[in-house]
Every structure is written in C-alpha cells, then in structure tokens.
Amino acid sequence: MTELKTFSMKRMAFALSLLCIVPAAAHAEYPEKPIELIVGFSAGGGTDVMARTTVPYIEKYLGDGAQIVVKNVPGASGQIGVTQVAHSDPDGYTLGTYNLPGMMARTLDRESDYDADSFTFLANIVNDPNVIVTSKESGLDTLDKFLDAAKNDPKPLSVGMSSLGGDDHFALIKLGSLIGQDLTIIPFKGSAPTRTALMGGHVPVAILNISEVSGFEDQMNILGIARNERSDFAPDLPTFKEQGLDLVNGSMRGIVAPAGLPGDVKAKLLAAFEKAVVDPDFLKSMKETANPVEPHIGDDFKATNADALEWAKKVWTTSPWK
Amino acid sequence: MYGDLINALPTVLTVANFAAIVIGVIAGIVVGALPGLSATMAISVLVPFTFGLDPLVALGLMAGIYNGAMYGGAIPAILLRIPGTPAAVATCFDGYPMAQQGKGGYALQVAVVSSSIGGIASALALMLLAPPLSRVTLLFGPSEIFWIAVFGLSSVVFLLGKHVVKGLISAASGVLVSSVGADPILGVDRFTFGQLELLDGINIVILLVGLYALPPVIDLLEKPLKTDALGTGKLHTQSLLTSLPSMFRFWRTWLRSSLFGIWIGILPGAGGSMAAFLSYNEARRASKTPETWGQGEPEGIAASETANNADTAAALIPALTLGIPGTAVAAVMMGGLLIHGLQPGPMLFRENPDVVFGFMWQFLFGAILLIFLGGSLATNNFARVLRLPRPLLGAMIIVLMLVGVYSIHGRMFDVYLMLGFGAIGYLMDKLDFPLPPVVLGLILGGFAEENLRLALRIGQGDWSILWHNVTSQLLIVLTIGVVFGPGILRRIRGKRGKDGGDADGNPTP
Numbered sequence A: 001m002t003e004l005k006t007f008s009m010k011r012m013a014f015a016l017s018l019l020c021i022v023p024a025a026a027h028a029e030y031p032e033k034p035i036e037l038i039v040g041f042s043a044g045g046g047t048d049v050m051a052r053t054t055v056p057y058i059e060k061y062l063g064d065g066a067q068i069v070v071k072n073v074p075g076a077s078g079q080i081g082v083t084q085v086a087h088s089d090p091d092g093y094t095l096g097t098y099n100l101p102g103m104m105a106r107t108l109d110r111e112s113d114y115d116a117d118s119f120t121f122l123a124n125i126v127n128d129p130n131v132i133v134t135s136k137e138s139g140l141d142t143l144d145k146f147l148d149a150a151k152n153d154p155k156p157l158s159v160g161m162s163s164l165g166g167d168d169h170f171a172l173i174k175l176g177s178l179i180g181q182d183l184t185i186i187p188f189k190g191s192a193p194t195r196t197a198l199m200g201g202h203v204p205v206a207i208l209n210i211s212e213v214s215g216f217e218d219q220m221n222i223l224g225i226a227r228n229e230r231s232d233f234a235p236d237l238p239t240f241k242e243q244g245l246d247l248v249n250g251s252m253r254g255i256v257a258p259a260g261l262p263g264d265v266k267a268k269l270l271a272a273f274e275k276a277v278v279d280p281d282f283l284k285s286m287k288e289t290a291n292p293v294e295p296h297i298g299d300d301f302k303a304t305n306a307d308a309l310e311w312a313k314k315v316w317t318t319s320p321w322k
Numbered sequence B: 001m002y003g004d005l006i007n008a009l010p011t012v013l014t015v016a017n018f019a020a021i022v023i024g025v026i027a028g029i030v031v032g033a034l035p036g037l038s039a040t041m042a043i044s045v046l047v048p049f050t051f052g053l054d055p056l057v058a059l060g061l062m063a064g065i066y067n068g069a070m071y072g073g074a075i076p077a078i079l080l081r082i083p084g085t086p087a088a089v090a091t092c093f094d095g096y097p098m099a100q101q102g103k104g105g106y107a108l109q110v111a112v113v114s115s116s117i118g119g120i121a122s123a124l125a126l127m128l129l130a131p132p133l134s135r136v137t138l139l140f141g142p143s144e145i146f147w148i149a150v151f152g153l154s155s156v157v158f159l160l161g162k163h164v165v166k167g168l169i170s171a172a173s174g175v176l177v178s179s180v181g182a183d184p185i186l187g188v189d190r191f192t193f194g195q196l197e198l199l200d201g202i203n204i205v206i207l208l209v210g211l212y213a214l215p216p217v218i219d220l221l222e223k224p225l226k227t228d229a230l231g232t233g234k235l236h237t238q239s240l241l242t243s244l245p246s247m248f249r250f251w252r253t254w255l256r257s258s259l260f261g262i263w264i265g266i267l268p269g270a271g272g273s274m275a276a277f278l279s280y281n282e283a284r285r286a287s288k289t290p291e292t293w294g295q296g297e298p299e300g301i302a303a304s305e306t307a308n309n310a311d312t313a314a315a316l317i318p319a320l321t322l323g324i325p326g327t328a329v330a331a332v333m334m335g336g337l338l339i340h341g342l343q344p345g346p347m348l349f350r351e352n353p354d355v356v357f358g359f360m361w362q363f364l365f366g367a368i369l370l371i372f373l374g375g376s377l378a379t380n381n382f383a384r385v386l387r388l389p390r391p392l393l394g395a396m397i398i399v400l401m402l403v404g405v406y407s408i409h410g411r412m413f414d415v416y417l418m419l420g421f422g423a424i425g426y427l428m429d430k431l432d433f434p435l436p437p438v439v440l441g442l443i444l445g446g447f448a449e450e451n452l453r454l455a456l457r458i459g460q461g462d463w464s465i466l467w468h469n470v471t472s473q474l475l476i477v478l479t480i481g482v483v484f485g486p487g488i489l490r491r492i493r494g495k496r497g498k499d500g501g502d503a504d505g506n507p508t509p
Helices: A002-024 A046-062 A076-086 A102-109 A143-152 A167-179 A191-199 A263-276 A280-288 A299-318 B002-012 B015-033 B039-052 B055-072 B074-080 B086-100 B104-139 B142-158 B164-178 B204-222 B240-266 B272-286 B298-322 B328-338 B346-351 B353-386 B390-409 B412-430 B436-458 B463-467 B470-497
Strands: A035-039 A068-072 A094-100 A119-135 A157-161 A183-187 A205-209 A220-225 A250-258 A293-297
Touching (some): A035 A046, A035 A076, A046 A119, A046 A250, A076 A102, A094 A119, A119 A143, A119 A167, A119 A299, A143 A167, A143 A220, A157 A167, A157 A191, A167 A205, A183 B436, A191 A220, A191 B104, B002 B055, B015 B039, B015 B074, B039 B055, B055 B074, B055 B104, B055 B328, B055 B353, B074 B298, B086 B204, B086 B298, B104 B353, B142 B164, B142 B272, B142 B436, B164 B436, B204 B436, B240 B298, B272 B298, B298 B328, B436 B463
Parallel strands (some): A035 A068, A035 A094, A157 A183
Antiparallel strands (some): A119 A205, A119 A250, A119 A293
C-alpha cells in the first residue's frame, strides 16, 4: 500500500513538474485555477454543509473569479480525506475540512499517516458545543438531579453518545473525571439514533451537540451547555459553568491546507477567511443550517489544535477510549 | 395538518417541480436497472448539485429517483438474473424463471404495476399518518431492533436452497463479512489488515455487484455463441391494458406487501431489501400453491416489488419527523434536506410546511408516474438489450459494474474488493451455494450484533433486558413462529394424512 502510494506520489510530482514549466515563466497571482476542497465525509453531513456554506464566501473574498470545488472523500470518520490533504502538494490548490478533537484523537488511537505538523491551519469555522440531555421519563430534569443520580446509583448510569473517540466521547470522559464517577458509555451510530433512543426512553441520559437538539426541546430535558458563555442558539440555556460544573467541550470543524504553504498564498487565504467569517450573509446562512460559528483564524486555530492534542494525550494515557 | 397538505398542492404542480419528478423517475429507472448503480449512490451524487436549486425541485428529483430505482432494479433481475439494486434480490427468484419461459414482458409489467402500488401506498402512509407512525419508531430501542434483525435473519430458512448445510455456510459467511471494520462498541479494528478503506465495513453494493452480477456476466462470456440470448430473446409483451386485469388476483399480496414495506420502512435499519425478503416469504407462506414459487410465479414478483417500493416514502416518516433515516437512501435524502437548511425534526412541519408536504405529494406523483414511464420503458426498450450479442452485453455490464463500484467512494480499492467477491461468487455459483443468504447475513448480521451489544450495555450485562417489554416479546414470538411453525404444521398434517411432508428435510412449507 505504501509502495503504491509513493509510486503514485512520484508520478504525480512528475506530472506536476511538467505542468509547472509553462506557468513558471509568468508567475500569475493565486488562485489561477480551481481550488479543490476535500471534505472527509459524505455530502449532506454536518461537515459537508459547513464546507459548502462557507465556500461561496471564500470565493467571494479571494476575488478574481476564484473557484473552489468541493470533493467528498468519505471514510474512517474523515481520516481518509484528511490524510489525502496532508499528502497533497502545498500549493494552495488543495484544502481540506478538519475536525477536532477527532483528527488529533486519530493520531493517538490508530496508526495515522499525518500529525499536527502536517497542516497549515487556516480557519476553524464551527464549534458545536455539547449538551447533556435526559429523557422526560427519567425525571432528571435538572443538572443537580442528574449529578445526584450519577453519584448515588448503585450501577454506573448509562449515557448514550454518537462517536467513539469523538467530541461526545471526550465530553463524557471529562464529565466522568469532574464528578469522579464511572458512566456506562452507550455508543450509538450517529447522533440521530442516540436522540431517538433517548426520546423513546431506551437510555436515560445522552450527550449531544446543541445543533442536534434544536426542534426537539419539548421532548427532552436539556440540562446545560458545555460552553464558556451562553450560545446564541439557545440564549435561555445556562452553561454548565454557571451551574458550578467546569465542563467546556464541543465539536469543532474548520479548514486546513497541507503544511508548507507559500507565504503569499497563505496570507491571501487567511485574509479571505478573516473577511468571510464576519460577513452578515455568511452568518445568516450558518445560522439557518444550525452551525454555531466560532472562528479561530491561523495561529489561533493552530493553538486550539495543540490544546486539543495535549488534552487528548492526557486522556489517552489515563483512560484510553478504545 | 391536512390543511397544510392541501395548501402545498399548488406549489408542487408548477412546471419545474413536476418536470423534476418526471426526470427523477426516468433517471431512477435507468440507475436502478444498471447493476452497480443504486438509488443511494444516485442521490448522493445528486445532493451537491442541488445546492443551488429550489428545495422542491431538488426534493422532487430525489423522490423520483428513489421510486424509479426501486422498480428499475427489477429489470435486470428479471431479464438477466442480476439484481440492479440490493432490494431486487428477491425479484430474481421468480422473475428470471419467467423470463426463461418467455414471459419476461409480463414479469416486467407485474413488477411495474406492483412497484407503483407499493409506492402509492407508502406515499399515502407518509401523507396521512406520519406523526402517529413516528411514535412507533420510538418504541424500538436497541433490544427491539435486535429482535427485528433476528426475525429477518430467521427468514433465511426459506432461502437455504436444496442443501441446508451449504445455505447455512452462505449465511454465515455473510455474517462474517458484516464483522469487517471497526467494532461498533469498542472501536477495535476487526479484519481490516491496516486498511483505512475497510474501517467502515464493506458496503453492501460492492458485495452485491461482485456476487450477483459478475457470475452471470462470466456465464454470458463463457458461451459466446449461444444464439438464443439467455433463452429470453423474446419478451412476448402484450399491452399493459390487456395484461392488467389478470393481475387483480394479486390484491391480497399487494395489500400485505405494502403493509410489510411500510412497517420495515418506518423502522430504522435494514430497508428495502429486508422488506422484499420478508414479504416474499410471507406471500409464499400464504399462497395456496407454494410449490410453484421460485419457478416463475408472478405473485412472487408482485410481493417483492410492492414491498421494496412501499419502503420508500415510509422510510422518510422517521427521517422527517425524528431525524432518523429508515434506510440508507433516506439518510442521503436527509443530507439533501440539510443542505437546503431544512433540519429534519418536529419543527420542520411547523416551519416549512410547504416544502415538507410538497415533498410528500411528489412521492405520490412519482409513484403514479412510475406506471406510465416504467411501463413504456420496460415493455418497449429492454427487449432490445437482450438481442445484443452476448459478448457485447457482457462487456457492457462489466464496464457499468466497474464505474458503479468506483463511484461509491471514488477509490480503486472497492473495485478490487468487488472483483474478489466476484471470483468467490463464481465459485459459489458453480458449487451450488445459494447467494441470497450471504446478502441477508451481511445486511442483518452487523445490525443484530450492534444492537444486541448496545442493549446489553444499557442493561449493564443483564440479558433480561432483551425481553423486558411487550414489543420485544411480540417479536420473539413472531420469530419462533417463522422458524418452527412450518415444521410443526407439517408434523400435524403428517400425522393426519400420513404422507410425512418433505422427505428431504427441506423446511420449505
């Protein structure tokens, strides 16, 4: 497999070097051809919607009729796509979506062909904070009642969640260590089955993201939001911090490029992202698609990634998630 | 709510929206008929392109494709013994023998009429009963879903073929294939050999194309000079109006299979293929002449095709009301809704009634249109395909298979995997191992495993969680009935009539 990869890489490099002979003479301004954005999930998923909603605004602020083509490379929770990005040429014509904490967690729990240094961090766009929800019939309608039950139940409480080694899982591990109590993790395949099992009373508690409970507020108890401040999405929902529980966690989705991007290209991309994330039309369409925006541009994003990695490492050594 | 339904009608009847349905149905039939291309794939390819379209136009296309493809899969299933989609596997059982007997045209007409009826029933269920039926979905947690999977697996007893042991080996190997990929509970890699491509498990289409499409194609190429192409050179098609009255005797099957399709549709999980298998078995059990099934019984086609289309709109009931897709196609369609900022869930009905109810109408129109578009396409054009020289036909199908499998994830790995399965399928065919149990094992094995383990985790290892409520208990009784019922019945009859039932131990009723 690796042999095959290096072979095709060599061939690609050769083909590219051939291509470069012509435009090298007159170095035109970036971007002079369509940019490919690799999305590590299939069309219509949360990350895909984020990417497709963002693309027109990046095109707009790159100017000069810049064109970005979205390509879905689904598989292995985004790992196949992000690996492709890490190994592509750092010329600014391949970008990719990037998820935290998932992408960094994969470097710990699996053999991965990339690490934190494989990327140029452009912009985090979305941070979908976690919420703890309980079923109506569980009677656990406040955080205190839930914490009481978690501490006093003879058996560890069952908590539904949607992705092994993803943000929900991390939130659960954080929660467990904060309250010093074991919780039984019930890993459903995706957030919709988790939510349904909760609504049907098959699990008493679940960890979801705020965007996944919008519209279902009447059918479950939402105990709080794992964010530093309240979210625009649900201004009446108190944070866990307000309630004395230091739980901050969420699913972050952004866009990266391979490491070693030329300075001028990087600057141009960063400038475009800076402008796009404050564009009122952009913010409006992100709100419509239930994407809570939390921009971290450039070095800020890189630092966020380093934090996530450090935290994941700590968890991986004390309580590995698989 | 029904007021919203009527209000949405004029919006649907605009030219663009209606054209979208017509184009969708035709595209769906073609996609379904091509082995290797499925509705899931067609819609996931389409989703990104609909980004700039009006939501109803986009949804109309999808509704049309879904309905069309469920019928389209029957065409190669009947004419070539190659199911065009996973849901058409059960259509092969009687469809291909009919084609061999020179009744291919009638078989296609039964398929199109039944598909259309199933689709209409399903659309009506979606339009009229979506909110109450969505509550049924909530009754099914992991332990209940586990029993549904077991119930589905139990129907394997009807698919074992002549040799029970060979049939069981087939079923077990299907289950084995289902265990490839990341463990659903602990995330440990199983049989992935370090390949990221295998982490998500093996896509059903890859297995199906390899097992089902490659062996018949090799067969086509092995005997290139056989002049009466497959013995089905002529379809002997009569006009649909002449043949329609003879189909009315299937009304019981139509009704039963529609209910089956709708029921399986609203449950999250297995989808059209399971609906078709289950309803085929039930229809055969209810038939007065079960011995003719598998040898060209048109009612078998009616059962399978009604059910796989009745699954379509029903699968959207939990998808639209609760955000849980009933089938893989519904999951992709939800993506299509999301991309237009339509969040599935209870709010959808309040905030965008025009779109939701319009979408439901589109399903109904799609199903009705199927009979006209599918009827003429099937009866007039597909006979020509069969008159092609055999090497040409085989080569064309191989190209389609390669393109189709490659386009699932856009990688060659899947193509090699498919070719590997093809080699296995070819050997199995020659050695008389039945293929349907493999498909059933793959679809339901993983499903059963995941839900059993989820249930046991919820129950903290206490097995009694599996029969703690009425829904589970009912499903257990049903399963036992399916597995042991025929044997017990035979014994009772045997004692009375002293004819001893099937001597070869074949559990066929």
